[in-house]
Amino acid sequence: MSIYQQSPTYNDQLENGLSGPSLMLDRVHCQFHGDSVVRDINLHLEAGEVVCLLGPSGCGKTTLLRIAAGLQVPSSGKVFLGRSLVSAPGGVQVPPEKRNVGLAFQESALFPHLTVLENVCFGISTLPKKQKQSRALDLLERLGMAGAANVYPHTLSGGQQQRVALARALAPSPRVMLLDEPFSSLDARLRDQIRDDTLHVLKELNTATLLVTHDPEEAMFMADRIALMRDGEIVQTGSPTELYCNPAEPFVVNFFGQVNEHVGIVHDGQVATPLGRLDASGFDEGANVRILIRPEAVKVTPLEGKVADDRTSHVIMSRLLGPTSLLHICAHGPDGQEMHLHAKVPGVFLPEEGQAVSLELDMSQVFLFEAETWR
Numbered sequence: 001m002s003i004y005q006q007s008p009t010y011n012d013q014l015e016n017g018l019s020g021p022s023l024m025l026d027r028v029h030c031q032f033h034g035d036s037v038v039r040d041i042n043l044h045l046e047a048g049e050v051v052c053l054l055g056p057s058g059c060g061k062t063t064l065l066r067i068a069a070g071l072q073v074p075s076s077g078k079v080f081l082g083r084s085l086v087s088a089p090g091g092v093q094v095p096p097e098k099r100n101v102g103l104a105f106q107e108s109a110l111f112p113h114l115t116v117l118e119n120v121c122f123g124i125s126t127l128p129k130k131q132k133q134s135r136a137l138d139l140l141e142r143l144g145m146a147g148a149a150n151v152y153p154h155t156l157s158g159g160q161q162q163r164v165a166l167a168r169a170l171a172p173s174p175r176v177m178l179l180d181e182p183f184s185s186l187d188a189r190l191r192d193q194i195r196d197d198t199l200h201v202l203k204e205l206n207t208a209t210l211l212v213t214h215d216p217e218e219a220m221f222m223a224d225r226i227a228l229m230r231d232g233e234i235v236q237t238g239s240p241t242e243l244y245c246n247p248a249e250p251f252v253v254n255f256f257g258q259v260n261e262h263v264g265i266v267h268d269g270q271v272a273t274p275l276g277r278l279d280a281s282g283f284d285e286g287a288n289v290r291i292l293i294r295p296e297a298v299k300v301t302p303l304e305g306k307v308a309d310d311r312t313s314h315v316i317m318s319r320l321l322g323p324t325s326l327l328h329i330c331a332h333g334p335d336g337q338e339m340h341l342h343a344k345v346p347g348v349f350l351p352e353e354g355q356a357v358s359l360e361l362d363m364s365q366v367f368l369f370e371a372e373t374w375r
């Protein structure tokens, strides 16, 4: 039911006659003290593409980014920037400053003794002074910081410093931008604004970007493609829509938000749940199936005038979350099954405790996976 997309290897791309990607990781592996933290990763970035490395803490995102930057030597595998081999076993290891990549991290680390304009000009070595300044000012303008060109970094807020750091990383027109959680130290509202501005600048400049984040919402906002990692491996690569709507495995569903979970056995191509019988025609008879139901998939309709009893689905609690409300519901199925589930509904709908309800499912947000075969 779900797709599993692996990036083509560099040789596949050459054989297919495709133009060279901006960045290509070819079977990259990295070990620390005998433990593999990055395992045979294939990943490519096209010009102008924003790819997010997404995954839980410790899954190897930063290590992979550092390998692309030249800050970490891989145990095996190759790294290409454009058509240039920049890292390979047996000696090739082009240093970070010669890779034509722009780097920005969680903390901005600007030079404190240089003004904002001087900071941004610092990395541009090839242009005469006037053109350098004009390019730096253009980037500061795009990131909303032109007014601060002549001040020193310590007079700026964290968010402003981060904007300057992004301008500095972009100033030498790098082939690839490598960003490691660059927005995570900012408060929510500022983060949204800087994310938005950054995305527009990256797209306008057509810069291939690899962005590390553990935040699925950030990845969906920023990415053309997401590579979701777990334990040093890529579990699924695809557009945000592909990962959200066509997840390869339960881990992918769970990573994008809390879900309701139920386990059932397939009989006659169906599986019984407290929300009714679901189509399970793709599964073997007797298969044990995990059913993952997004809270957004549950449509709740009040049964006016009906008093809830032991066999009627009813509301246990309602909480307003802002744009949405979260309803805790006790669902009763036709086969006598019972389930506590969460439903996310538009924020204006806040039924009272004990309200009898009928429940329907949006099946595009319900995912079935084989758990183990029932014998």
Ligand SMILES: Nc1ncnc2c1ncn2[C@@H]1O[C@H](COP(=O)(O)OP(=O)(O)OP(=O)(O)O)[C@@H](O)[C@H]1O
Residues within 6 Å of the ligand: 032, 033, 037, 055, 056, 057, 058, 059, 060, 061, 062, 063, 064, 214
């Ligand atoms: N220099 C190192 N020496 C030894 N172990 C390391 C080193 N760098 C990273 N690791 C280990 O490699 C694993 C992956 O770390 P990495 O920082 O790449 O993960 P991550 O997905 O970026 O995590 P986070 O989101 O928390 O930053 C972790 O277990 C980490 O402890």
